[in-house]
Amino acid sequence: MLFKRTTANPEFDAPFNTLRRRARLLHVNIKYNGVAQTGSVLLLGAAQRIRLWPGPVAKLGQCRHSRDLDVQGIVDVSDLLVSDLKRSAANRYEPTPALEFRHVLQSLKLPYEQYDFVDYGSGKGAILAAAARYPFRQVTGIEFCANLHANAQRNIAALKTRATDQIVSVLADARDYTPRPGPLIVYLYNPFNYDIMGPVLENCIQAAQHSDRPCYLMYKNPFLRDRLDAHPALEKVREPFGGSWAVYRFSSGRQSQAPQSVRT
Ligand SMILES: C[S@@+](CC[C@H](N)C(=O)[O-])C[C@H]1O[C@@H](n2cnc3c(N)ncnc32)[C@H](O)[C@@H]1O
Incomplete structure (x- = not known):
């Protein structure tokens, strides 16, 4: 089958x-x-499929986060400790595979x-840790679920890679956080529906308008x-990994140097 929907979470299929x-x-x-x-x-994956290998095997491109970090596992929406109203607009917790993230970020050559x-929607902080490998001015995660946020703080x-005051997890609803004005990379691993996405985008557009x-x-x-x-x-500007990712440029502001649109 050429095109398929992700089986990861049918509620949020792409x-x-x-x-x-x-x-x-x-x-x-x-x-x-x-x-x-x-x-x-x-x-090993092939051996597991034909039942020669019983244990769990890493899949291609799956998480290669540092062993010091506790980021793995899935937390279903029903287990997110937030109000029913907030939960109804949210996706579950699941970490982004680090290699995919690094590949897409590096393709922007920033x-x-x-x-x-x-x-x-930073969850346990897997992507905060991955982003901390790069010399960003600041790395901020916004997570509305208190136990995931506490996990991210740990x-x-x-x-050990960078001064931790440049990397923060903020316990807040995504709609309530506006990035500071200036050059900005926003990351989303399919965290919520458009009720939340709409206001988040407006806040990001505001911040991006002040970027050169x-x-x-x-x-x-x-x-x-x-x-x-x-x-x-x-x-x-890009649809990496067969369109399982999309990268957009904020078209407002005084910006330049857009890469050509490509699908890889
Ligand atoms: C698929 S996980 C992504 C985790 C992390 N960004 C990563 O890529 O490893 C989505 C996360 O978004 C959080 N989330 C959903 N709705 C949110 C909201 N309105 N405000 C803040 N966080 C939210 C969930 O609790 C969950 O941890």
């Missing part, structure tokens, strides 16, 4: 091209992990030290792709 996604995952795994490690993951990075404390550099929105599992494609302040 169709993508499976062949292109697999090819890109293979490429990215070889790039970051080398041929030998990628080959052994593939072999001077990171001039940018702030904001992850709306992970931030365990990070292009500002970007990285969106994994872009469930709301059609709405964002039609948004007058956003221009789609």
